[in-house]
Amino acid sequence: YSPIHVIGGGLAGSEAAWQIAEAGVPVILHEMRGVRGTDAHKTDGLAELVCSNSFRSDDATSNAVGVLHAEMRLAGSLIMQAADRNQVPAGGALAVDRDGFSQAVSTAIENHPLITVVREEVSGLPPEDWDLAIIATGPLTAPALAEAIRHETGADALAFFDAIAPIVYTETIDMNVCWHQSRYDKVGPGGTGKDYINCPMTEEQYNAFVDALIAGDKTGFKEWEGTPYFDGCLPIEVMAERGRETLRHGPMKPMGLTNAHSPTVKPYAVVQLRQDNALGTLYNMVGFQTKLKYGAQAEVFRMIPGLENAEFARLGGLHRNTYINSPTLLDQSLTLKSRPGLRFAGQITGCEGYVESASIGLVAGRFATAERKGETPSIPPATTAFGALLNHITGGHIVSDDEPGKRSFQPMNINFGLFPPLEAGALTKPDGAKRFRGKEKAQAKKQAIASRALSDCASWLGKSA
Numbered sequence: 001y002s003p004i005h006v007i008g009g010g011l012a013g014s015e016a017a018w019q020i021a022e023a024g025v026p027v028i029l030h031e032m033r034g035v036r037g038t039d040a041h042k043t044d045g046l047a048e049l050v051c052s053n054s055f056r057s058d059d060a061t062s063n064a065v066g067v068l069h070a071e072m073r074l075a076g077s078l079i080m081q082a083a084d085r086n087q088v089p090a091g092g093a094l095a096v097d098r099d100g101f102s103q104a105v106s107t108a109i110e111n112h113p114l115i116t117v118v119r120e121e122v123s124g125l126p127p128e129d130w131d132l133a134i135i136a137t138g139p140l141t142a143p144a145l146a147e148a149i150r151h152e153t154g155a156d157a158l159a160f161f162d163a164i165a166p167i168v169y170t171e172t173i174d175m176n177v178c179w180h181q182s183r184y185d186k187v188g189p190g191g192t193g194k195d196y197i198n199c200p201m202t203e204e205q206y207n208a209f210v211d212a213l214i215a216g217d218k219t220g221f222k223e224w225e226g227t228p229y230f231d232g233c234l235p236i237e238v239m240a241e242r243g244r245e246t247l248r249h250g251p252m253k254p255m256g257l258t259n260a261h262s263p264t265v266k267p268y269a270v271v272q273l274r275q276d277n278a279l280g281t282l283y284n285m286v287g288f289q290t291k292l293k294y295g296a297q298a299e300v301f302r303m304i305p306g307l308e309n310a311e312f313a314r315l316g317g318l319h320r321n322t323y324i325n326s327p328t329l330l331d332q333s334l335t336l337k338s339r340p341g342l343r344f345a346g347q348i349t350g351c352e353g354y355v356e357s358a359s360i361g362l363v364a365g366r367f368a369t370a371e372r373k374g375e376t377p378s379i380p381p382a383t384t385a386f387g388a389l390l391n392h393i394t395g396g397h398i399v400s401d402d403e404p405g406k407r408s409f410q411p412m413n414i415n416f417g418l419f420p421p422l423e424a425g426a427l428t429k430p431d432g433a434k435r436f437r438g439k440e441k442a443q444a445k446k447q448a449i450a451s452r453a454l455s456d457c458a459s460w461l462g463k464s465a
């Protein structure tokens with residue numbers, strides 16, 4: 001076989017290279033560190049962990065990232081092998097000795113007879129003679145390549161920062177307080193006029209909320225010093241600081257909305273949540289990107305009527321992050337629709353986190369290998385963690401229809417909200433006597449989704465679980 005080129009030797013690129021080589025296809029891995037650094041990496045080692053040393057929960061029975069670990073192990077992941085061998089104690093989490101981990105990945109890659117590592121910056125899209133290539137250059141993709149990607153995909157299709165609004169599990173929103181309605185009942189294509197969930201506030205609640213936003217603990221802004229805020233993307237607490245009325249005339253405006261529970265009382269302000277995935281299991285808080293610390297966010301956002309018991313699939317943030325608008329640009333096998341043979345993998349596709357990035361590298365490597373061998377790439381079922389994450393990246397996403405031009409695709413960690421719901425009756429207790437309730441039900445649901453994922457993943461890989 002002629003080689004597949006992988007650009008970027010981070011978490012995703014290293015895993016992709018390994019999967020391809022283990023399947024008998026040669027790889028040329030291009031990594032710029034050694035020649036050019038990034039703002040976050042400190043070494044020249046492959047798969048360097050730029051911040052925390054944690055791969056998060058290793059619980060494959062009831063934690064979504066634990067399920068992803070298990071699927072990766074099943075698929076022969078190098079990243080998981082290196083992590084398991086360099087584990088340090090961290091309770092139920094999988095944490096690693098970062099140097100030992102990066103060293104183990106580097107050694108395995110550099111010693112693989114089918115992998116050649118080239119230390120160079122790739123400064124444009126792959127040349128014609130790299131007929132199969134994977135771009136896995138991560139959140140800190142070097143500027144020249146980022147510019148080339150932007151040129152190919154269009155100016156709106158590449159983001160350089162994450163302005164993340166918190167995402168709430170739909171089932172934790174109190175619909176006795178909130179109601180479904182689009183502003184002015186506007187019906188967009190495919191919409192119903194009821195696309196949003198609305199949380200009403202009285203004047204007193206609004207004032208208390210604004211005070212809490214201003215007082216809340218914020219994270220520092222070191223990473224962004226000197227960078228102006230982007231218009232339309234101000235952190236919610238910065239808007240609150242600009243004036244007491246700013247939010248009420250911005251993302252929290254009550255116009256065009258009637259409280260279905262008490263139609264005669266006009267809300268003073270409204271927080272809107274927009275459906276975030278096709279399954280309808282997740283809703284994001286519109287306009288609520290924030291630099292508040294996670295603890296403060298949960299506390300302040302639970303002051304919102306209807307969200308008192310909200311559970312968050314992810315909290316808000318504002319970070320430097322290069323990623324493409326994958327749902328419109330990539331096909332299901334992560335290939336750029338405008339350039340057959342060119343795939344993307346890792347954080348640049350819009351997943352978030354070490355494990356997620358590596359897992360998207362894993363599937364991208366397998367897809368490219370299949371293509372090189374003249375086979376059709378086999379897409380993991382949506383019920384697996386691989387498939388659920390892939391579906392978030394390439395497809396199952398709601399594109400905002402009533403705010404033209406507004407990007408609604410945001411990077412995300414794996415979570416149970418990305419998996420399709422269980423089939424009816426899947427939660428019946430074995431004796432059929434009692435039904436699950438409350439916390440026991442939530443736990444049983446996670447376990448059932450996890451075990452369905454692992455067994456479907458094993459079938460996908462042609463293995464027994």
Ligand code: FAD
Nearest residue numbers: 008010011012032051052122137138142346347353354357
């Ligand atoms: P990377 O691991 O960054 O790998 C990309 C590689 O491509 C790098 O080695 C880079 O040198 C190389 N490269 C870039 N451009 C070129 C080019 N033009 N030519 C050749 N090579 C190139 N996730 C977590 O789970 N936990 C955390 O604590 C965490 N902290 C983070 C902190 C920061 C500051 C950032 C930016 C991200 C953090 N992330 C964290 C998010 C993310 O999971 C990691 O960035 C992860 O490393 C992404 O994997 P990747 O393979 O996509 O990119």
